Amino acid sequence: MTTTAKTRAQRGARKSVPSKPKSRLAGATSAIRQIGNAWAHNWNAGDVDKVVAVYAPDAVYLPPHHEAVHGRDAIREYLRGPCSHGLSGLAFDVTYIKQSGNVAWDVGTYRMNVPQDDGTKKEDHGKYLTVWKRAGTKWLITADAWSSDLPAPK
Numbered sequence: 001m002t003t004t005a006k007t008r009a010q011r012g013a014r015k016s017v018p019s020k021p022k023s024r025l026a027g028a029t030s031a032i033r034q035i036g037n038a039w040a041h042n043w044n045a046g047d048v049d050k051v052v053a054v055y056a057p058d059a060v061y062l063p064p065h066h067e068a069v070h071g072r073d074a075i076r077e078y079l080r081g082p083c084s085h086g087l088s089g090l091a092f093d094v095t096y097i098k099q100s101g102n103v104a105w106d107v108g109t110y111r112m113n114v115p116q117d118d119g120t121k122k123e124d125h126g127k128y129l130t131v132w133k134r135a136g137t138k139w140l141i142t143a144d145a146w147s148s149d150l151p152a153p154k
Contacts, residue, residue, distance in 0.1 A: 028099045031139050032106050032132055040090045048083050052076040055141045056133060062145035064126075065152065088121070089113040092128070102134040110146065124148050 035054050042050040052075055055061075061069040061078065069078045090112040097106045107129050113121040128146035132139045 028104045029097045032097050036092050043090045046083055048079050059141055060143050064147040086115040087112055104132040106130040
């Protein structure tokens with residue numbers, strides 16, 4: 001079977017069309033997982049400044065049973081409270097990370113130990129949604145929400 005010059009040119013044009021690079025998504029997924037692991041590590045170490053360093057300057061933090069906290073500095077001040085109360089053992093389990101251009105969102109579950117008045121610790125567990133935005137080569141948190149699966153305290 002003979003091919004025409006036009007057919008060969010069309011095949012060549014199809015081959016040269018670049019596909020969307022998969023590495024951009026893989027890079028976001030990998031980076032966000034690493035940042036999330038570091039976030040938990042820094043939280044468990046009580047290093048609020050390192051925790052907050054991954055938030056955008058205009059980020060919003062949406063904790064349960066509390067109004068929204070706007071801005072990196074306000075988030076730092078808010079997080080000093082729970083971090084100083086002995087919350088420990090924080091770990092995340094990522095359900096999925098999705099990306100659209102320079103925005104990504106991370107959905108998953110968490111667990112951590114919460115100190116009780118009698119000196120014991122109780123495990124809390126729940127879910128989270130974090131929205132990320134690429135700033136140059138870095139991914140920063142722009143919105144962070146979480147809630148416990150346990151009943152609200154009375």
